[in-house]
Amino acid sequence: MSMNLKVQKLLNNLDKAYTGPVCSVKDWDIKIIPQTIMSKLKEHGLTKTYDPENPINTDDELADRFFKAGYELALELGLLCEDTERIIKVDEKELQECMRDYQRENILGSGQDQVVMKPRKPEDPYPPLLAASLGIVCSEEIYLPLVEGIIRYKKLVDVLHGPTLATVYGRTVRSGTPYETLMGRYESQLKKEALWRAGREGMACTGVAGAVTEYGHLAGAPALAGPGNVTMSLCPVELKCTFSNFHRIMQGLNYGHKIRAGGFSYIGGYAGPPEGAVLANIATDLLIPTILQSDYTSSYVYDIQLFGNCGRKALWANSVAIQAVSRNTRFMRNKIVNETAGPCTEMFLYEAAMGLMNHCVSGASKTTQPRSAGGRYTDYITPMEAWWCGEVFKSCAGMTRKTANEIAKKILPKYEDQLKNPPKGKPVQECFDLKAQRPSPEYQAIYEKVRSELIELGMPLDKVYYE
Amino acid sequence: MKEALLEKLSNFIAEGDAEEAVKVVEEALAAGIPPLEILDKGGTRGMDIVNERYDNGEAFLPELVVAGDAMTEVVQKIFSQMDEAETAANKIGTVVIGQAEGDVHDIGKNIVAALLAVNGFEVHDLGIDVPVKKFIEKAEEVNADIIACSTLLTTSMPYLEDVVQLLKDIG
Incomplete structure (x- = not known):
């Protein structure tokens, strides 16, 4: 029986996890990663290029220089396998082959709910896709109406990721235990029911949101089998992977899923300054499809001191990293915005608008949203944030980076002094009617105020609206 | 000489150079500087430097980790020179x-x-x-x-x- 080419390539890279150069996780984190990144920044004259006055980069030459340095970094580093403490390296031929053979689109979902993800260049008029929501914890009893609400509008939300269940049949879920295995299947079944309730049975699902180990994924994937669905596998920071990543991807391939694999880069972490995080992020975007055979990559830059990525440093870093890869490859990427304020606050709406406008004009193909209240509190998520994110992200397609940068300079001062102490907002029960699927009058008023302000500043929000 | 040694120690800790930091501790002990003074005016000052750099975005997680490792070795060296009661009181x-x-x-x-x-x-x-x-x-x-x-x-x-x-x- 012949072997699927992706499985074959994945196995070749898994083999390297047993034969690659030996390196301890600690040496990788505190020596190899920071030293290689700093030397690459110096070699290409990229140190101190962070520009706080222009949060959205408009300089193509700078993006291309970062790409060249990130490309070299990917070839020099590879991914460290934490389980074997060996480096999975790729040579230039493998990387070039992956770039050459990479698909021209990803078809997600089926029937009338099918959507097409395409590679996007900076300022691309093709609208990016929005998956909702991120893994914010919600009470078991509101999961169904909450998800039904989140996916209600076809024009705004394309793919379901969904919240994370706090319990399964009333019992606390402990990761890596039979509770998680049970939860994996249970969440998948609830998702299918929510899709049916919302009349969107063909909508793609991106795996099991609550599965933090492979157990939940292995249990949940069979219930979501089929070519339109997606398996998600996120790697540890920075440029590392584990057998758990391979487990999930292998299982996803077994069930005909698209593979969304990813890894994040932290400003202030092992990659160092914003410029270092840009390089690490570009290397991640190149290595993940080459090593883990992802159909699209999930990666972004995060600011460790702000617990989010809506501050100036992270906005700039994401804009440069996304533009660099979009200008020089066809790789499709899911770029997440990490808001810190909660539901029913002006700040959430500003953060989301700022981050999503940036990702859209820089060339992201997809995002997963929202991260209401930084994902820190149970039930601090409503459908309203997901709708807002869809409205902004899709409306900004085709904007120029120059216009977006000028708007960004006016939005940032509205919230950046609160980034270290963002408002928590309100839980869904206090600001959204899940029966009527409408926001509270207070939340509706906040939304209308911010939306009008942003339209006045030049954000084309009147292009997309609820259907 | 005392001030210069303590400053050297602070800088080696802030730079995360454990080997050199321990050598300076040995030098300082040989020069008769009390262990607690070495810890306080050399070690603590080094920690303050790296903390400040981290807060200002001039140092990052790797620098914090190696400075922490250096400080751990310095503390172990200094405690090895103290009796049990003194060590317990200062830990x-x-x-x-x-x-x-x-x-x-x-x-x-x-x-x-x-x-x-x-x-x-x-x-x-x-x-x-x-x-x-x-x-x-x-x-x-x-x-x-x-x-x-x-x-x-x-x-x-x-x-x-x-x-x-x-x-x-x-x-």
């Missing part, structure tokens, strides 16, 4: 730290471990995906004052309660 505490079972998101834990180490705690880092029993076994082994469990994941949070419960259950 801030011993911490066993790790990422709860099922969780590999260790960057926050690494920052806390590094900050504790640069601030004079004896830190035993168990790494990621640490089973409940392992925290307690290690704490018993090193006679820890604090068990610090970290997690980003909701589904790993119950393990934090499990550590507390197991401690209570075994008395």
